[in-house]
Amino acid sequence: MKRSVIDITDLTKEEIDRLTDTANDIINDPEKYAHICAGKKLATLFFEPSTRTRMSFEAAMYELGGAVLSMTDAASSSASKGESVSDTAKVISCYADIIAMRHPKEGAAYVASNAASVPVINAGDGGHCHPTQTLADLLTIKREKGGFSGLTVGLCGDLKFGRTVHSLIQALSRYDDIRLVLISPEELRLPDYVYNDVILKNRMKCTQTTDLLWALPKLDVLYMTRVQRERFFNEEDYLRLKDSYILTPEKLFLAKRDMIVMHPLPRVNEISVAIDDDPRACYFEQVKNGKYMRMALILKLLRENGAITY
Amino acid sequence: MNIDSIKNGVVIDHITAGRGMKLYRLLDLDGLGVPVAIITNAPSRKKGKKDIIKIDADITVDLDVTGYVDPGATVNIIKDGAVVEKKNPELPLTLKNVLKCKNPRCITTTEQELPHVFRLTDKEHKTYRCVYCDTKASV
Ligand SMILES: [Zn+2]
Numbered sequence: 001m002k003r004s005v006i007d008i009t010d011l012t013k014e015e016i017d018r019l020t021d022t023a024n025d026i027i028n029d030p031e032k033y034a035h036i037c038a039g040k041k042l043a044t045l046f047f048e049p050s051t052r053t054r055m056s057f058e059a060a061m062y063e064l065g066g067a068v069l070s071m072t073d074a075a076s077s078s079a080s081k082g083e084s085v086s087d088t089a090k091v092i093s094c095y096a097d098i099i100a101m102r103h104p105k106e107g108a109a110y111v112a113s114n115a116a117s118v119p120v121i122n123a124g125d126g127g128h129c130h131p132t133q134t135l136a137d138l139l140t141i142k143r144e145k146g147g148f149s150g151l152t153v154g155l156c157g158d159l160k161f162g163r164t165v166h167s168l169i170q171a172l173s174r175y176d177d178i179r180l181v182l183i184s185p186e187e188l189r190l191p192d193y194v195y196n197d198v199i200l201k202n203r204m205k206c207t208q209t210t211d212l213l214w215a216l217p218k219l220d221v222l223y224m225t226r227v228q229r230e231r232f233f234n235e236e237d238y239l240r241l242k243d244s245y246i247l248t249p250e251k252l253f254l255a256k257r258d259m260i261v262m263h264p265l266p267r268v269n270e271i272s273v274a275i276d277d278d279p280r281a282c283y284f285e286q287v288k289n290g291k292y293m294r295m296a297l298i299l300k301l302l303r304e305n306g307a308i309t310y
Numbered sequence: 311m312n313i314d315s316i317k318n319g320v321v322i323d324h325i326t327a328g329r330g331m332k333l334y335r336l337l338d339l340d341g342l343g344v345p346v347a348i349i350t351n352a353p354s355r356k357k358g359k360k361d362i363i364k365i366d367a368d369i370t371v372d373l374d375v376t377g378y379v380d381p382g383a384t385v386n387i388i389k390d391g392a393v394v395e396k397k398n399p400e401l402p403l404t405l406k407n408v409l410k411c412k413n414p415r416c417i418t419t420t421e422q423e424l425p426h427v428f429r430l431t432d433k434e435h436k437t438y439r440c441v442y443c444d445t446k447a448s449v
Contacts (some may be wrong), residue, residue, distance in 0.1 A: 085417065085421060086421075105416065105417040105420055106416050106442060106443035106444075106445075107416055107417040107418070107442020107443040108417045108442075110417075110441070111417055111421065111424060126415045127415065128443055193446070
């Protein structure tokens, strides 16, 4: 049966657990998976540029022995000719066995998944969803911390517009005994709908603070995000606040010795490069994990669609 | 049109006072070109005040739209001056082409041919969200 993944909630907790198992197995024995997708094609359909996400998907497919059809200028080649997302998805379905799609409009991947005859993976639809980023985050936490139960997870920076944060909270809400610490300036606090619909509804333990220094010693995981200048109404507020949410070696001194630092990347200056060599810095590991989870997801969707057996 | 006695048509009764015009608009009764009477703030034993819509034509009223605007309303089908059927609409699970998504970043803003679909995500709070972008419908 054709299955698409548009939102992280399209996957059950058990499915995510199995995906992380597969990813770990790939990491331990890449040779076993090196030819599993021979003869299969992934189409990367990018209506807006996001080179790193596209390369991650393409690297994932190559490492499974499959081939890649890349449409990097999808916006200029189809949309400008007036072709609808649905039609583009139908056409690409004739060539490819699976589609990874990025589009600036929210819901575009859902529209494509309704029209396509092959599985569609949402590689980001505007500020809406980006499920494979969340899969990368979950694998990183699981590999570095051994699991999710009992963890205190700090989310820092722009919690208002940061879709990766919303999606991660959604995914973590399905695990027991997780404590969240939301660290942000007042202006960039988590929106009420996420707070009410996810945190309160699932009775998650949660603290909100503006003070990173206060929160740091309590955390097992620190997830940093970018605080962008354009999110502030005035320059003054931005200048006043920006340094409070920059992670420096001095601040990291307050953290537990086994805390991990994560970031969806690209970073601007919110994590000082001096931290990169600290064993707690996991953001480049996170990038690698993103590729492995994309491999696991491609395998799962192709297998469920009967395109491969293993 | 005699608003008291409709021979063949539909009377939507027990509409919560204040919602009659909205129901009229969402049912697109204006576009039908048939005689319609809207009575607002009529005395009601049950509710104190109510709105009523009388349609003097044998049309089919969309129960999903009616249920969305007011699940407490009743839809009476009139034939030869008598009520032959009474329908109680329910809160619909999905609404197709009734509401428009107001999110400027939603795919429905650029792909005009897509149907506007909203899904009931929270029955208690009567929350509907766009199936494409999850934006809450503004009531
Ligand atoms: Zn929408």
